[in-house]
Amino acid sequence: MRTAFRFVIVIILLGVVLGGIFGYKYYQSGQMQEQMSQSQAPTKISAVKSQTENWTPLIKAVGSIEAINGIEVANEVPGVVETINFESGDTAAKGDVLIRLNAAIDEAALRTRRAEAQLAEQEYERLSDLLPKRAISQSQFDEAKANFDAARARVNEAEAQLSKKVIRAPFDGKLGLRMVDQGEYIATGRSIVEINMLNPIYADFTLSEKDLPLISNGYEVVATVAAVPDQIFKGRVSAINTSVNPQTRTVRVRATLDNADELLRPGMFATINTRQPEDRQVITVPRTAISYNTYGDYVYVVTENDDGQLVVDRRTVESGDVRDGQVAVTRGLEAGEQVVAKGLLRLRAGQTVTVMDEDSGADGDDSNSAEASE
Numbered sequence: 001m002r003t004a005f006r007f008v009i010v011i012i013l014l015g016v017v018l019g020g021i022f023g024y025k026y027y028q029s030g031q032m033q034e035q036m037s038q039s040q041a042p043t044k045i046s047a048v049k050s051q052t053e054n055w056t057p058l059i060k061a062v063g064s065i066e067a068i069n070g071i072e073v074a075n076e077v078p079g080v081v082e083t084i085n086f087e088s089g090d091t092a093a094k095g096d097v098l099i100r101l102n103a104a105i106d107e108a109a110l111r112t113r114r115a116e117a118q119l120a121e122q123e124y125e126r127l128s129d130l131l132p133k134r135a136i137s138q139s140q141f142d143e144a145k146a147n148f149d150a151a152r153a154r155v156n157e158a159e160a161q162l163s164k165k166v167i168r169a170p171f172d173g174k175l176g177l178r179m180v181d182q183g184e185y186i187a188t189g190r191s192i193v194e195i196n197m198l199n200p201i202y203a204d205f206t207l208s209e210k211d212l213p214l215i216s217n218g219y220e221v222v223a224t225v226a227a228v229p230d231q232i233f234k235g236r237v238s239a240i241n242t243s244v245n246p247q248t249r250t251v252r253v254r255a256t257l258d259n260a261d262e263l264l265r266p267g268m269f270a271t272i273n274t275r276q277p278e279d280r281q282v283i284t285v286p287r288t289a290i291s292y293n294t295y296g297d298y299v300y301v302v303t304e305n306d307d308g309q310l311v312v313d314r315r316t317v318e319s320g321d322v323r324d325g326q327v328a329v330t331r332g333l334e335a336g337e338q339v340v341a342k343g344l345l346r347l348r349a350g351q352t353v354t355v356m357d358e359d360s361g362a363d364g365d366d367s368n369s370a371e372a373s374e
Contacts, residue, residue: 045343049338084182204252297318
């Protein structure tokens with residue numbers, strides 16, 4: 001009796017388990033049929049035609065901003081700072097006095113040299129009058145002339161030594177931070193202030209040796225810096241190095257930029273585009289129409305199948321420059337072909353679609369991040 005009862009319970013439990021399994025499978029089958037029926041409905045997409053545009057070829061590089069003239073002003077002789085005639089951040093003209101060192105000893109030495117020169121001159125003039133009368137020998141006259149010349153040279157030497165106690169701006173430029181104080185003793189070669197000529201200004205950058213035939217002096221350049229990202233700085237290539245670096249196989253190029261507002265400063269990191277003088281035709285599509293993938297970039301091209309339905313075909317392309325939201329397609333696409341403008345993540349090759357107007361707001365993910373290869 002107990003055996004029969006247990007047998008019945010096992011049968012009931014098996015029935016419940018099997019019923020649950022079959023019921024779940026039936027539910028899955030229904031869901032799959034529903035998804036398939038939904039997938040068969042054409043997907044609404046936003047499409048655009050690839051077009052031909054005239055673009056100026058650009059050679060992109062990175063570099064740094066350099067002053068045409070930029071140094072740290074230093075003193076040639078030691079001394080005590082007597083006066084300071086500038087403030088940090090001032091604009092200086094060539095020859096402006098920046099600081100004066102105490103020069104009392106040098107001034108006294110100059111007065112001595114001038115007195116010696118005056119005495120030597122008097123002696124020379126006196127003997128000059130006596131030489132025609134043969135009252136002195138030629139050697140006495142020659143000695144007097146040599147003494148006079150030496151005295152004048154010593155005066156010039158003392159004047160040059162005294163002038164070194166006055167430090168002047170070597171060229172027009174913008175002064176940096178003052179690095180000395182009044183009354184301070186400064187040794188030879190002490191940095192006093194930085195001065196840079198800011199307008200115009202250089203942009204130095206490097207290009208690969210393969211790009212060397214594509215640039216020349218006078219080509220237009222456009223530079224941007226992180227400090228003022230919304231502003232571009234225009235200039236021209238002014239010099240190209242005569243040799244290629246054998247380690248990096250790159251060549252140094254220098255452009256001269258207009259910097260009237262002095263927004264560019266030496267040492268800034270710059271992105272530099274060199275424009276070639278002639279335009280070329282390129283095929284372009286919106287940036288959102290391309291999916292950038294580790295296995296290769298691709299677009300979805302809208303075509304018509306044998307039944308007259310619109311379908312999308314996934315096609316690998318090579319992309320180039322990006323300008324104003326448009327991407328140049330260098331290979332894989334012809335002008336006039338219709339491509340999906342956005343929402344690539346929800347599409348698959350061969351899927352039927354319905355093309356909506358660009359402004360219709362067809363739903364979809366606008367971000368074309370990398371996908372796994374199908």
